[in-house]
Amino acid sequence: MxxxxxxxxxxxxxxxxxxxxxxxxxxxxxxxxxxxxxxxxxxxxxxxxxxxxxxxxxxxxxxxxxxxxxxxxxxxxxxxxxxxxxxxxxxxxxxxxxxxxxxxxxxxxxxxxxxxxxxxxxxxxxxxxxxxxxxxxxxxxxxxxxxxxxxxxxxxxxxxxxxxxxxxxxxxxxxxxxxxxxxxxxxxxxxxxxxxxxxxxxxxxxxxxxxxxxxxxxxxxxxxxxxxFNVIDSSRIEKPRKEAFIPPNPYAVEEQCDTNADKKAETKVAAQPITIRPSRHDxxxxxxxxxxxxxxxxxxxxxxxxxxxxxxxxxxxxxxxxxxxxxxxxxxxNQPPIPLTTEEMDFVFGLPFARVPHPMYGKAKIPAYDMIKTSVNIMRGCFGGCSFCSITEHEGRIIQNRSQESILSELEEIRDKVPGFTGTISDLGGPTANMYRLGCSDPKAEANCRRPSCVFPGICNKLNTDHKHTIDLYRAARQVKGVKKVMIASGVRYDLAIESPEYVRTPEAIITFFT
Structure with missing residues (x-):
């Protein structure tokens, strides 16, 4: 696409x-x-x-x-x-x-x-x-x-x-x-x-x-x-219209009076599902x-x-x-931007960052930097669609993922570049930590979907909720030389977690090791 x-x-x-x-x-x-x-x-x-x-x-x-x-x-x-x-x-x-x-x-x-x-x-x-x-x-x-x-x-x-x-x-x-x-x-x-x-x-x-x-x-x-452009006017709200009253046909034949009713019942065609094809504009x-x-x-x-x-x-x-x-x-x-591919995400996060504040600040502490200096952003976007949150409106609801190799490479950079690194990664997450590599299993449906949320009021049956890639990432992160502990400080959606029981049951379970 x-x-x-x-x-x-x-x-x-x-x-x-x-x-x-x-x-x-x-x-x-x-x-x-x-x-x-x-x-x-x-x-x-x-x-x-x-x-x-x-x-x-x-x-x-x-x-x-x-x-x-x-x-x-x-x-x-x-x-x-x-x-x-x-x-x-x-x-x-x-x-x-x-x-x-x-x-x-x-x-x-x-x-x-x-x-x-x-x-x-x-x-x-x-x-x-x-x-x-x-x-x-x-x-x-x-x-x-x-x-x-x-x-x-x-x-x-x-x-x-x-x-x-x-x-x-x-x-x-x-x-x-x-x-x-x-x-x-x-x-x-x-x-x-x-x-x-x-x-x-x-x-x-x-x-x-x-x-x-x-x-x-x-x-x-x-x-x-x-x-x-074909302009669709949505500048006003159309109020519900009253149903037109259609008087009954005085000449209609009542079913009980129809002498051919039994014969018609025998030849009745099996019901067919109605397919609604709304007109769509390009x-x-x-x-x-x-x-x-x-x-x-x-x-x-x-x-x-x-x-x-x-x-x-x-x-x-x-x-x-x-x-x-x-x-x-x-x-x-204009139309929303096309999400970045995994290769493009890896390119962005692989740019030559110094990973520290500019030297002009000397020894001054910048709290926002101190909080995230040992954290890693593994993805962007969120399909939660929560009304109190702006992430979907800003980053979109299609998850943009980094590759495991890119993430592990950043862990090594943190180990080698961040002054005073003690071996603890403060966060391995994103807008929602356990949406990594999750998304719609049907590309055609995803391309036409207008649901604000993939998980409300219920989880969409087309949503892939397999946390395998996340679990594999956690395992690999713990094996990086110099990394002693990995924390998950980003939000975790429990409704998604229980859809993939191994996410909370395996030795690398988030509850056991990452909180």
Whole structure:
């Protein structure tokens, strides 16, 4: 399926590949000079401290772009009160990439009671106040001030979850898509490796940012929706209709009065199952129009309807583009990105991460790094579809797995690179630890499924729940030289675990050894 897509590690490299791999992506002009760079092709602005580790978004994106041959700089937690901090690395040749960080900046800065937090786990010494409210908006505006005309690209979880008109808890109202408020050129949602690589290469080939409207996993601000699409109107809720009253036929022959009733009963044909074939629109050429922003602000039911439609269109193989009117402009959300293959996942997690914070922080402690420095992410995505969780909306419900070889290789890297490693792996997991290598057993059904969850209200009969690969991984992890103990700190779904009894009964059982 989708065999025509170029794997992310097989794109032709940009000319700047000749500069090689940086020990750390540069954060200052001095570091750029040491690398022999006269400029950056791409500058990533982030609300987190720069930690060169695959659990930090700026590191994964930066190293991925570097692998494509681009010169990537990092501006981490800049002073947002002036544009000067955003000019520290000079003008980027291609674009600014903006991310609020690994968390939504409002959640990072405020408690559920809307009280200001005084700490920040993603900042050296756990210091609060190093990022602004709605960091995506503020950083975008400062980048525009610093260098007019340079494309601004939004990414990260804050932008991803606010790509449509959305309810904002902090202001208790529905806000516009963050793309409009940030006045950015394009928004990338999800993990976005595929979209980012395509975007960077097309810009480097001379295409204008305004023409890049058809990249999967992106949202753009248009004057009008693209032509050639069959638009399905879902901008209103159709109310139930009353059944038309059909009076009985006075001339109908009652069965008990029919003299041929016995004969008809003898020749009655056996009942046949009814096959319903709903008309389906080609996902590649269809788009669904959502209720406009202006109507959602005062209609909770319509807002719920828009949210439901959005969730039903998240299958990357059958999901359609979405359109939402904002004033006199159209928000165009392209189809979801195609999940990464195991080979591509191995490539991403095999990039040359230093696995430690940037040296500019000295001996300062970064709590978020301390928590994950000996953990390993074995997969992405979750098919739980829980209403309180954003993972499915951000990463999708199709599990993207790493190979066992890639995971074991990372364990060895942790052993060799992480200062003070004592032999304990703090987590071998992901969004849900025991969804590794699980998924739909019927590719055709998976490509057309619109169920928000594969496990609610009951486990789908097409879901493969065999935990064999997970058990084999646990066994192999315990055999890595220098690894004394492996913990599972990610969530474990017990409804899936009991479907594979050996997962909790074998000597490598999670209950016995891994908690």
């Amino acid at each position: 989708y065999n025509d897509i170029t794997p992310i590690h097989e794109h032709k490299k940009y000319w700047a590949e000749c500069f090689g791999t940086a020990p750390f992506l540069p954060t200052s002009r001095k570091e750029m000079d040491a690398l022999g760079w006269d400029s950056c092709d791409i500058i990533i602005v982030t609300g987190d401290a720069y930690v060169d580790h695959p659990s930090f978004g700026m590191a994964i994106i930066g190293r991925l772009l570097e692998s494509q041959g681009f010169r990537v700089g990092i501006i981490a937690q800049p002073d947002w009160n002036t544009k000067d901090a955003f000019m520290a690395l000079g003008k980027p040749n291609l674009f600014f990439g903006i991310t609020a960080g690994n968390m939504d900046s409002m959640i990072n800065r405020y408690t559920a009671d809307r009280k200001l937090r005084h700490d920040d786990a993603y900042t050296p010494n756990n210091e609060g106040g190093k990022r602004p409210d709605r960091a995506t908006l503020v950083y975008s505006q400062r980048c525009r001030e610093a260098y007019k005309g340079v494309p601004v690209v939004l990414g990260g979880i804050e932008a991803s979850l606010r790509r449509l008109a959305h309810y904002d808890y902090w202001s208790d109202k529905v806000r516009r898509s963050v793309l409009f408020d940030a006045k950015a050129d394009i928004l990338l949602f999800g993990n976005a490796e595929r979209a980012l690589i395509e975007l960077a290469h097309r810009l480097s080939d001379g295409e204008d940012i305004s023409t890049l409207t058809n990249i999967r996993g992106t949202a753009v601000n248009l004057a009008q929706a693209p032509e050639g 996902a590649q050429t269809s788009a669904v129009r959502l209720p406009p922003f202006e109507k959602l602000n005062n209609d909770r039911i319509l807002y719920a309807h828009a949210s439901r439609v959005m969730h039903l269109e998240t299958n990357p193989y059958s999901g359609r583009a979405l359109i939402q009117r904002h004033g006199d402009r159209e928000l165009w959300i």
